[in-house]
Amino acid sequence: MQKLTVSELAKLYGYSRQAIYAHINKGNLSKGSDGLIDFSEAIRVFGEPKGKSVDDKQSKSINSQDLTQVDLLKSQVDLLEKQLNQALLRENQSIEREVFYQEQIEAMQRLLEAPKPHMTTFTDQELVQPNMAKTAPEQDKAEAKHEGLTTPEQTENKRILVPEQVEPEQPKRGFLSRFFLPNG
Template sequence: MNTTKFSVMDASKAFKKSRTTIYEAIKNGELSRDNDGLIDLSELIRVYGNPTGVHSSTRTEHVQKDVQVHVQSEVEIVLKEQISLLKNQLDLANQREKSLMQHIEDLTHRIEFKGSLEATKGDEAPPNSGIVKEPHSKKVEPRTEQLSEKPKRYPIPEQVESEPEQRGFWSRFFKPYG
């Protein structure tokens, strides 16, 4: 494998950096030299990017294109998975909305039914009650056992204060109150 290596002077010319900058990068550990004292092209590209004096070969361009195509295909796969997930979430949200709308409709019918029962019981609903009378297609008879039952009352016991504990002769002297 033939790798391109640069001396500090050649690297400074190719990457348009001063020799001092390159020596400082080596001293700080940003760049590393090989045993022969030369700097590998890959190290220089890693730190300073593509050089202005060195042109990439056609092989490098093909590799870059292959990598770019591979990355694009991976991105497409991820995006398709995300679209599928979002479609599932949308379907679930639509089902929840439909279920909740049905529940609201059922509750509205119950309220109207209860209002019509009260209106027939008291001849007419009060004007500000918000009850709308509508003709009933079904006749539903109310449960009589629920309407005739009165709520049970439970007696509340009176608060009884407990008497203080009887204390012996010696506990009066040696145990504090509390």
């Protein structure tokens, strides 16, 4: 069969060289190792060449421009589809990551809420002076009732708070002093 160059093929069909190269790059049209295009391959892609009139050449160049624009738009659509798929994939990954982190937070909160058997909490410990804490509000109430002049009898009836006796802690002793010093 006959082999044609890109320029000859463009003249024969009335396309621009850019349109022919666009078909080659897209894979619709194949070029041989010698750089020439088989005529049968051109017929397969573009069909039979028509008679050459001035109107045909103008319409073919317009069609080739439209073809290159269509090819350009198709490639842009493909690029946008790829970008959209990548964005959706990243969004799914971030949602999965967020769910994972939320589960981790909930697990940590459950661990914080669970009481440990060997640990004591602040609410389990008793106050050092429970009597003072209980009687202070009662004393404030009694003073609030007797505002103004007081008689000696009333002052004698007031309660005097006495702190509960707490024995001081003995100083800690070292290992050897436990054996050699008398008990204190």
